[in-house]
Amino acid sequence: MSSIILIYIFTNLALMLLPARLFDRAWLDMGLIIADSVIITTAMVMTNLSSSHLLLFYFLIILLTTLGKGTGAVVGNGLIMVGLYLFFLLQTQGKNLMGNSGLLLQIPFLMICTIFYGVLVAQEHRKQRHILQQIKVVSEMMASSLNLRDIYKATLDAMVNLLGADTCSIMLLEPDGKTLVVQDARGLSPELIGKARQPVGEGISGRIVQDGRPILLNDFPLVTPKRSEYSSNKGIVSSVSVPLKVKDQIIGVLNMASLSKKRRFRQQDLDLLTHFAAEIATSIERAKLFDEVRSKAQEIKSAHFEVIQALAEALESKDVYTGGHARRLAIYADAIAHKAALSSQEIELLWYVAILHDVGKIAIPDAILHNTGPLTPEQWIVMKTHPEKGAMILSQIRSLAHISSYIRSHHERWDGKGYPDGLKGESIPLFSRIIAVSDTYDAVTTHRTYQQAVSQKEAVEILNRCAGHQLDPILVKYFLSALQSSDTLQKLHQESPKHHSSQS
Incomplete structure (x- = not known):
């Protein structure tokens, strides 16, 4: 009897410790029930216990092994117990039982019920697998969502x-x-x-x-x-x-x-x-x-925008022309950026560059900035320092330091004859090249006390002459194409240049 108890314990432990990935959980549970039932039936036969004791043990097995497993498991386990009980009776009562026609009818019934139980288990397994698959789909969708x-x-x-x-x-x-x-x-x-x-x-x-x-x-x-x-x-x-x-x-x-x-x-x-x-x-x-993160970024962006507005207002209070000039440049630069298929983030950054490209003029003396005539060579030397001064100002502001190089290079030329560093071609930052095209167009189409504004047709001719020498030829092409857009013309009309005297 002790050996049977050891077999009982070993079988239960072995089935419970099997890796779940090797077998379906439902089949493991059923295997455990069958093993328990067979071992207990064998023990009953060997110890010659009465059938009433055996039924009591079967009842306890059903009770303990079907808790929480649903009606299908209870019915199936019960049928397994009935089959084993009949086997026990055959072993204990011998041939007399074989003559019982009722028993012969019970055997196929037990087989049908066992098959029915197998179907229930399979259906439950398919249902659980379907649910798991759907949950996986939902989980993957959620993993890709940030809303x-x-x-x-x-x-x-x-x-x-x-x-x-x-x-x-x-x-x-x-x-x-x-x-x-x-x-x-x-x-x-x-x-x-x-x-x-x-x-x-x-x-x-x-x-x-x-x-x-x-x-x-x-x-x-x-x-x-x-x-x-x-x-x-x-x-x-x-x-x-x-x-x-x-x-x-x-x-x-x-x-x-x-x-x-x-x-x-x-x-x-x-x-x-x-x-x-x-x-x-x-x-x-x-x-x-x-x-x-988005909320924090929005706070930073708001503070960032406030700094830009403050700088722009400070510049405009010093030179009214520069304020209007910067807003027009932002429109031109935006038009070029869309033609060049820049991203929305790049276009936003370019707007900052356009608004602040002349911020260095804050450090230029008013006598030079408001000069109504041509500048002297000495004055030009001072005026040409405004890109460097602008870059230096922005480099001191953490949220704007990343655009300081674009400000420094916005007066560089495609042929390398610009200032302050003599950069050439594509070594000039893209945003600086866009500002250069926009700046040139606005400079020739704005009326000042020392210079008459030219017509749009003449301005187009000037840009074409400058393309490949002073300006990036591809960006000139983009700008001239954008200039035909009704949206661009409407924005320009709203920000139409007035008479000014400041130097560029």
Whole structure:
């Protein structure tokens, strides 16, 4: 008898320790039940115990091995026990039992029922595999999304459509870690979303945050929830709640409930939701981090824009012409950038460069800046320092230092005869070359006290002559093409140049 007990223990341990990836869990469970039943039947036969004792042992096996495995497992396990019991009777009562026609009818019935049980197991397996595949699809979608609302919607839709929840909700901890708040839900009143709160340690969700363990509940007390809380007034029959964890840190709770007696959640539902919750938590945390970064970036961008506005206003207060000139250049540069197929980020950066390209003139003496006639050679030497001075000013501002090189080079020439560094061709930064084309066009089309503005036709001829010498020929082509656009002409009309006396 002791050897049978050892075999019993060894068989159970061996089947339980087999890697789950080698066998389907349902078949492992059934194998364990059959092994237990065969061993116990053998023990009963060898010890000559009565059939009543054997039935008691079978009943205990059914009770212990089918908890949480569903009706199909209970029926199938029961049929296996009946088959083994008949085998026991055949062994103990011999040929007399073979003459029993009732028994002969029971044998094919047992075979049919066993096949039926196999079908139930296979269907359950296919259902679980389908759910896992769908959860994988949803998880991949969430992994590629940085929008919290999209993640919430995908999560709740999966809980309703795949797991059969009547009501479900996503609750996240507030920053203080003391309260859970409903972020989104299905089957709950919309009034509760964003408002319903649960203190940590209270209620099912609060206990989960406190203990860190999922909770599966069936056969709730007959409590009818308010209509404002659930879509039905039948009351909760079954519920599953699991923690949302990121690196062992709980960030919230996932809840789902059934309001129908036909749908009671089982251990496998708890396992599925726990697996799903890990993917959801990671996606939520990633999206929240993205929102924080985006918010911080927006704050920096706002501060960045304020600095640019302050510099532009300071420059315009010193020289009215330069302010209008910079805004027109921004329009020209934007037109060239679109023709050159620059990205939206590059176009935004180019706008900063256009607005601030002459910021160095803040450091130029007013006597030179407001000179109504041609500059002397000495004055030109001072005036030509404004690109370097502008670059130096911006290099001292952390948020604008990255555009200082474009400011420094906006008076370089395609043929290498520009200033301050004598750069040539494509060694001149692209943004600086765009500003050079825009600057040249605005300079010849703006009327000043010492220079008459030329017509657009003449300006086009000047640009064509400068292409390949002073200016990048490709960018000149882009600009002349953009100049024919009605949008560009409309913007230019709104920012039409007036009479000015300042130097360029």
